[in-house]
Amino acid sequence: MLGYIGKRLLQSVVTLFVIISIVFLLLRLLPEEGYLGAAADKMSPEQQEVYLTNLGLRDPILVQLGNFYADLIHGDFGKSITYRTDVPVLDIIADKILYSLAFGLAAVAFSILVGVPLGILMAQMKGRWLDRLGTGYIVFVVAVPSMVYYLLIQVYITDIFKLPMLFDEDKPITWLLPLISLSLGPIASYAMWMRRYMVDELNKDYIKLARAKGVKERTLMFSHVMRNAFIPLAQYLPATILFTITGSIYIESLYSIPGMGGLLVDAIQRQDNAVVQGLVLIFSSLGIIGLFLGDIAMALVDPRIKLGRGESVR
Amino acid sequence: MGLYSEEIRNITDKSSEQLFEFAVSDENKAEQSGYSNYSYWRSTWKSFIKNKVAVFLLLLVIGIVFFVLIQPILPNQKSPTEIYLDDQTGYQARNIEPNGEYWFGTNSIGQDLWARIWAGTRTSLLIGVVVALVEVIVGITIGALWGYSRKLETPISHAYNVIENIPTTIVLILMSLILRPSISTIIIAMCITGWVEMARFIRNQIVILRDREYNLASRTLGTPSHRIILKNLLPYLISIIMLRMSLAIPFAIGAEVFLTYIGLGLPISEPSLGNLINEGRVLMMSPDLRYQLIFPSVVLSVITISFYIIGNSFADAADPKNHV
Numbered sequence: 001m002l003g004y005i006g007k008r009l010l011q012s013v014v015t016l017f018v019i020i021s022i023v024f025l026l027l028r029l030l031p032e033e034g035y036l037g038a039a040a041d042k043m044s045p046e047q048q049e050v051y052l053t054n055l056g057l058r059d060p061i062l063v064q065l066g067n068f069y070a071d072l073i074h075g076d077f078g079k080s081i082t083y084r085t086d087v088p089v090l091d092i093i094a095d096k097i098l099y100s101l102a103f104g105l106a107a108v109a110f111s112i113l114v115g116v117p118l119g120i121l122m123a124q125m126k127g128r129w130l131d132r133l134g135t136g137y138i139v140f141v142v143a144v145p146s147m148v149y150y151l152l153i154q155v156y157i158t159d160i161f162k163l164p165m166l167f168d169e170d171k172p173i174t175w176l177l178p179l180i181s182l183s184l185g186p187i188a189s190y191a192m193w194m195r196r197y198m199v200d201e202l203n204k205d206y207i208k209l210a211r212a213k214g215v216k217e218r219t220l221m222f223s224h225v226m227r228n229a230f231i232p233l234a235q236y237l238p239a240t241i242l243f244t245i246t247g248s249i250y251i252e253s254l255y256s257i258p259g260m261g262g263l264l265v266d267a268i269q270r271q272d273n274a275v276v277q278g279l280v281l282i283f284s285s286l287g288i289i290g291l292f293l294g295d296i297a298m299a300l301v302d303p304r305i306k307l308g309r310g311e312s313v314r
Numbered sequence: 315m316g317l318y319s320e321e322i323r324n325i326t327d328k329s330s331e332q333l334f335e336f337a338v339s340d341e342n343k344a345e346q347s348g349y350s351n352y353s354y355w356r357s358t359w360k361s362f363i364k365n366k367v368a369v370f371l372l373l374l375v376i377g378i379v380f381f382v383l384i385q386p387i388l389p390n391q392k393s394p395t396e397i398y399l400d401d402q403t404g405y406q407a408r409n410i411e412p413n414g415e416y417w418f419g420t421n422s423i424g425q426d427l428w429a430r431i432w433a434g435t436r437t438s439l440l441i442g443v444v445v446a447l448v449e450v451i452v453g454i455t456i457g458a459l460w461g462y463s464r465k466l467e468t469p470i471s472h473a474y475n476v477i478e479n480i481p482t483t484i485v486l487i488l489m490s491l492i493l494r495p496s497i498s499t500i501i502i503a504m505c506i507t508g509w510v511e512m513a514r515f516i517r518n519q520i521v522i523l524r525d526r527e528y529n530l531a532s533r534t535l536g537t538p539s540h541r542i543i544l545k546n547l548l549p550y551l552i553s554i555i556m557l558r559m560s561l562a563i564p565f566a567i568g569a570e571v572f573l574t575y576i577g578l579g580l581p582i583s584e585p586s587l588g589n590l591i592n593e594g595r596v597l598m599m600s601p602d603l604r605y606q607l608i609f610p611s612v613v614l615s616v617i618t619i620s621f622y623i624i625g626n627s628f629a630d631a632a633d634p635k636n637h638v
């Protein structure tokens with residue numbers, strides 16, 4: 001087990017390194033105005049040239065990459081250009097990351113708490129009205145782009161219940177709507193998979209045997225069917241984490257929550273290359289950590305998974 | 315003794331080179347030899363039309379596509395990009411609610427929303443279909459090579475392990491940031507991220523199928539690899555491929571909405587469902603103007619849900635297990 005974790009960890013670190021390098025090189029393809037900021041108009045072309053040289057943007061690309069890593073190891077992500085001029089990117093992000101983490105984790109927990117029981121109920125009432133209703137919900141949420149129903153929820157639910165439209169840290173009620181919106185997608189996928197695995201499991205021979213032996217329906221559900229259906233579910237955990245990252249980009253800027261997702265939208269719109277780069281690095285690292293944890297969870301939960309399949313693919 | 319060698323000589327005479335050539339399979343002859351008049355596609359179609367909802371939605375989507383294509387040449391249609399002026403005041407006809415003149419009203423600078431919505435649907439469907447096609451073609455090709463060729467397996471797996479770790483959204487943002495917004499760059503950005511899932515899916519299925527007995531038999535008989543992949547493996551995957559493809563269209567449309575929202579989408583001069591919804595979002599604070607958000611949202615939801623349901627029921631119908 002430890003060997004597997006070690007190998008998987010090593011793989012994640014290598015991947016992280018490769019991705020950071022690719023992202024860095026790609027961002028160098030962006031127009032250079034993004035580095036000049038608000039002062040661009042006041043500078044003559046020669047001044048701009050000097051400015052860019054001082055920033056190190058005229059060095060050979062590999063030297064730039066080396067410097068970038070040297071800075072990164074010292075925890076220096078560069079300085080913001082237009083978003084909050086000359087404030088270190090890391091400080092800006094540090095202010096925001098707690099909001100994003102709080103919303104993301106709450107959404108993951110909430111969607112498991114609602115989605116898994118919903119899937120179980122749907123499987124038990126297969127073909128009845130609850131199942132149909134749930135299926136309708138899943139189809140809607142999966143097919144319609146999330147932006148559309150996020151917007152409609154924000155417009156109409158706030159109207160109907162007379163809620164404030166924007167996030168306010170001191171009013172707990174304003175936490176609710178963004179959280180629910182963010183959870184709608186993951187709830188649908190948890191319910192869908194849970195239902196599918198439960199139905200699959202219920203049709204297996206050992207369940208028929210247990211029924212024939214007279215095992216109580218309740219025992220059957222809880223100690224046989226659900227236990228086995230949980231196993232494949234573990235692998236969707238990282239996908240949920242990745243999803244909440246994406247979802248937070250919408251939700252945070254819609255409700256003006258001061259988190260990283262909203263920051264990314266702002267930084268892109270203001271062409272602040274340094275902030276964009278820092279955020280992209282953090283988002284990709286979160287993705288890698290999510291997948292790493294998901295793999296470990298899978299290995300822990302299912303003893304049948306062959307360890308040391310470092311190079312294979314799920 | 316002499317008799318035997320006589321016999322052997324006769325065998326050599328009787329045999330000819332022709333016997334050692336690979337037979338070409340002829341579907342018609344194959345059909346003749348058996349009694350069944352089973353046809354895969356006919357059977358698929360038969361089980362598909364049993365699902366009335368899906369058939370209705372299929373007709374609806376065909377109707378929408380047809381309408382969207384001929385809408386510009388119909389009489390009494392306005393231009394989607396022209397700014398209209400109010401006859402009485404001479405100012406721009408801003409934010410006019412739906413009426414007989416402007417069927418879906420006008421937007422905040424006086425453009426006709428009815429025309430814009432259909433032009434936008436045209437753009438979004440174009441993006442969706444192109445992205446879905448590229449995704450399927452590239453995904454299947456790479457997935458098939460990845461699953462079938464043992465030499466390519468390790469390098470592609472390593473590349474995949476890196477790619478899969480980057481959130482798709484981030485790639486989408488990066489690519490659109492680097493390539494300036496236009497229809498073709500949006501398509502490129504989505505294609506770069508789209509094929510990966512498809513390839514992995516095809517690969518996993520092929521790994522399961524490639525060593526089944528019928529493929530082993532095929533290989534021993536000397537069937538070339540490309541024929542095994544095309545004729546033995548891919549037909550098995552038709553239902554899954556159709557499902558992924560019909561899902562790719564709603565996802566591409568959704569991605570376009572997302573890119574527009576964060577400011578990397580198409581310019582307003584090129585209407586798409588994404589920037590129509592975004593225009594509506596800006597105005598949603600005033601209840602009277604919410605029609606500008608509702609109309610494009612409804613059109614978009616109808617299209618994406620239809621594709622999703624059609625895809626799912628077609629995949630069910632195409633699955634040979636459901637043919638009797």
